[in-house]
Amino acid sequence: MYNxxxxxxxxxxxxxxxxxxxxxxxxxxxxxxxxxxILNRPLQTSGYYSLNFRxxxxxxxxxxxxxxxxxxxxxxxVAYPVLQNFISGYNGTIFAYGQTGSGKTYTMxxxxxxxxxxxxIIPRVISGVFDEIDQKKGFDCxxxxxYMEIYNDNAYDLLDQTxxxxxxxxxxKVQFQWDDEGNxxxxxxxxxxxxxxxxxxxxxxxxxxxxxxxxxxINYNSSRSHCVFTINLEATEKATGDQYLSKLHLVDLAGxxxxxxxxxxxxxxxxxxxxxxxxxxxxxxxVALNDQMKKGVRIHIPYRxxxxxxxxxxxxxxxxxTVMIANISSDLENYDETISTLRFSQRVGQIENExxxxxxxxxxxxxxxxxxxxxxxQRRLEDYEKNGSxxxxxxxxxxxxxxxxxxxxxxxxxxxxxxLDESSNYLYIQDLQEAQLCFQAMKILYNKTMQEYVDExxxxxxxxxxxxVLLKQKKQRIKERQPDNMNNSQEEQQxxxxxxxxxxxxxxxxxxxxKQKQDRDKSKDKLATITNDQLENVKENIQxxxxxQKSILYQQIQSQRSNNFIKSQNQxxxxxxxxxxxxxxxxxxxxxxxxxxQTINQKK
Ligand SMILES: Nc1ncnc2c1ncn2[C@@H]1O[C@H](COP(=O)(O)OP(=O)(O)OP(=O)(O)O)[C@@H](O)[C@H]1O
Numbered sequence: 001m002y003n004x005x006x007x008x009x010x011x012x013x014x015x016x017x018x019x020x021x022x023x024x025x026x027x028x029x030x031x032x033x034x035x036x037x038i039l040n041r042p043l044q045t046s047g048y049y050s051l052n053f054r055x056x057x058x059x060x061x062x063x064x065x066x067x068x069x070x071x072x073x074x075x076x077x078v079a080y081p082v083l084q085n086f087i088s089g090y091n092g093t094i095f096a097y098g099q100t101g102s103g104k105t106y107t108m109x110x111x112x113x114x115x116x117x118x119x120x121i122i123p124r125v126i127s128g129v130f131d132e133i134d135q136k137k138g139f140d141c142x143x144x145x146x147y148m149e150i151y152n153d154n155a156y157d158l159l160d161q162t163x164x165x166x167x168x169x170x171x172x173k174v175q176f177q178w179d180d181e182g183n184x185x186x187x188x189x190x191x192x193x194x195x196x197x198x199x200x201x202x203x204x205x206x207x208x209x210x211x212x213x214x215x216x217x218i219n220y221n222s223s224r225s226h227c228v229f230t231i232n233l234e235a236t237e238k239a240t241g242d243q244y245l246s247k248l249h250l251v252d253l254a255g256x257x258x259x260x261x262x263x264x265x266x267x268x269x270x271x272x273x274x275x276x277x278x279x280x281x282x283x284x285x286x287v288a289l290n291d292q293m294k295k296g297v298r299i300h301i302p303y304r305x306x307x308x309x310x311x312x313x314x315x316x317x318x319x320x321x322t323v324m325i326a327n328i329s330s331d332l333e334n335y336d337e338t339i340s341t342l343r344f345s346q347r348v349g350q351i352e353n354e355x356x357x358x359x360x361x362x363x364x365x366x367x368x369x370x371x372x373x374x375x376x377x378q379r380r381l382e383d384y385e386k387n388g389s390x391x392x393x394x395x396x397x398x399x400x401x402x403x404x405x406x407x408x409x410x411x412x413x414x415x416x417x418x419x420l421d422e423s424s425n426y427l428y429i430q431d432l433q434e435a436q437l438c439f440q441a442m443k444i445l446y447n448k449t450m451q452e453y454v455d456e457x458x459x460x461x462x463x464x465x466x467x468x469v470l471l472k473q474k475k476q477r478i479k480e481r482q483p484d485n486m487n488n489s490q491e492e493q494q495x496x497x498x499x500x501x502x503x504x505x506x507x508x509x510x511x512x513x514x515k516q517k518q519d520r521d522k523s524k525d526k527l528a529t530i531t532n533d534q535l536e537n538v539k540e541n542i543q544x545x546x547x548x549q550k551s552i553l554y555q556q557i558q559s560q561r562s563n564n565f566i567k568s569q570n571q572x573x574x575x576x577x578x579x580x581x582x583x584x585x586x587x588x589x590x591x592x593x594x595x596x597x598q599t600i601n602q603k604k
Pocket of ligand 1: 016017018098099100101102103104105106107111112224253254255256327
C-alpha cells in the first residue's frame with residue numbers, strides 16, 4: 001500500500017496466448033528472475049520490424065503468464081493489487097498491449113462467447129470493487145462508471161443511450177480541455193453512478209453492445225479501436241468528512257498491425273494507419289519519459305499528440321499505479337510482432353510514476369481555517385502595536401484538541417510521542433497553533449505518565465501494608481509460644497527431641513513392619529508356586545529332622561534320667577538310708593515330659 005507521494009515503477013507482465021499450431025516460437029522461462037528468453041528465430045523475416053543477429057532475445061517482467069495461466073490467476077496477480085490501492089484513494093491503470101489477435105480483449109473483457117468462467121479483468125474488477133467497499137468500514141463510498149472508445153483519433157461515449165438509435169457518424173465526440181496546470185477535463189461523456197456489481201455489469205454490456213453496433217461488418221471480429229473503461233470512486237470518511245477521489249482506467253488498446261503483411265485497403269487501411277500512429281505516439285511518450293528519467297531533468301512529454309496519450313497522461317509518468325500486460329503470440333508466423341511487443345514492454349517497464357493519495361481539497365474548510373488564523377494574527381498585531389511587544393496568547397485564542405479534526409489531533413500526538421520516546425530527534429512545528437497543540441499533547445502525556453506512577457505506587461504501598469500486618473501477626477504468634485524462661489524452651493527442645501526420637505522409632509518400626517509384610521508376601525508368593533513333589537520333599541525333610549531331633553532328645557532324656565535317677569538315688573540313699581526306688585526311673589516321669597516340652601518349644 002502506498003503512503004503519501006511515492007515512486008512507483010510501471011509493472012509489466014507478459015501473457016502468452018495458447019498456441020496449438022506446430023510452428024511455434026521456442027522460449028525458455030526463468031521462474032526466479034521472471035525472464036523470458038526467445039530461443040529460435042524464423043529463417044526468413046520480412047516487413048515492418050527488421051531483425052538482425054544482435055536482436056535482444058532476453059526480456060524481464062514482473063511475472064510471466066504462460067499459456068496455461070487462467071483468467072482468475074491473471075486477475076489475482078495483475079489486477080487485484082491495483083484494485084486495492086484504488087480503493088485506498090490511489091489512481092490506477094491496467095492496459096493490454098499487443099498485436100491483433102494476441103488476446104488483449106480476452107484478457108481485459110473475457111471470452112467472446114461470454115462464458116462467465118472465462119470473464120476477464122473488467123468484470124472481475126467490478127465485483128472486486130464492491131467486495132472491497134463492503135470491507136471499508138467508516139467510509140461512505142460512491143462508484144461511478146464511464147466507458148469511452150477512441151476510433152481514428154476521435155473519442156466517443158459508449159454509454160450514451162442515444163448512440164443506440166443514431167449511426168456512428170452522428171455521434172457526439174468527446175471533447176478534451178487542458179487547464180493551466182496541465183490537467184485534462186472531458187466534455188460530452190456520461191458518468192454513471194452505480195450501486196452494485198449488477199449495475200456495473202449492465203454498463204459494461206451496454207458499452208460493448210454499442211461498440212459492436214458501431215463496427216463495420218468487415219472488422220466485426222477485430223476491435224479497431226482503443227477502449228477505456230473507467231471506474232471512479234469517491235470515499236468519504238464518516239468521522240472527519242475527508243474525501244478521497246480515485247480513478248481506475250481499464251484499457252484495451254487496438255492491436256498493432258503490419259500493414260504490408262495484412263494487405264488491407266480502404267477503410268481498414270485508414271484504421272490501421274490511425275492505430276499505428278497512435279501506438280507510435282504512445283511509444284514517443286514512453287521514450288520521452290525514459291529520457292527524462294535518464295537525464296534527471298524535466299523535458300517535454302508529447303501527451304497531446306493523440307487522444308489516447310492524452311487520456312493516459314496520468315497513467316504514464318503521472319500520479320498513478322500503472323500495470324501493462326504485453327499480450328504475445330507464440331506462433332512463429334508472428335515472430336516479428338512478438339519481438340516488437342517484447343521490446344516495447346521493456347521500455348515501458350523503466351518508467352517511474354509518482355503516486356499519492358487523492359484527497360479532495362475542501363475549499364470551505366480551508367477558508368474557515370484561514371479566517372481563524374487571520375483573526376489571531378490581527379489580534380496579535382494590534383497588541384504588538386499597542387504594547388510594543390508580543391503578549392502571550394490569551395486563553396480565548398488558545399486552540400486545543402477539541403478545535404481540530406481527528407486526523408490533525410492524531411498527527412500532533414504521534415509527533416510528540418515520537419519526540420518524547422526518542423524515535424525522532426526533532427520536533428518540527430509549523431505554526432503557533434501547532435505549537436499550542438504540541439504543548440498540550442506533552443501535558444496530556446505527562447499527566448498520563450504521572451497517573452501511571454501514582455497507580456503503581458498505590459499498588460506497592462497496598463502490598464507493603466499487607467506484609468506489615470502479616471509480619472505483626474507472625475511476631476505475635478512467636479511471642480505467645482515463648483513462656484517466661486528458657487527452661488520451657490529447653491523442655492520444648494527436649495519434647496521436640498523426644499517426639500522426633502519417638503517419631504524415628506515409629507518410622508523404624510513402620511519400616512520393619514513394612515519389611516516383614518513384604519517378606520510374608522514374598523513367602524506367600526513362593527508357596528503359591530510350590531509343586532506337590534516339592535511339598536513332599538519338605539515333609540520328608542521335616543520328618544527326618546524331627547526323627548533326628550527325637551533321638552537326640554531321647555538321648556538327652558536318657559542321660560538326664562540316669563543323672564536324676566542317680567541324684568534321687570543318692571537322695572534316697574541320703575534320706576532313707578540306702579533304700580532303692582525303681583519307680584522314678586520309668587518313661588512317664590513328669591521331669592522327662594517337661595524336658596521334652598521345653599526342647600520342643602526351643603525348636604519352635
Ligand atoms: N489466453 C487465451 N486463452 C484462450 N483463448 C484465447 C486466449 N487469448 C486469446 N484467445 C482467443 O484468441 C482470439 C483473439 O483474441 P482477442 O480478440 O482477445 O485478441 P485481441 O488482441 O483483442 O485482438 P484485436 O487487437 O484484433 O482486438 C479470441 O477468440 C480469443 O478468445
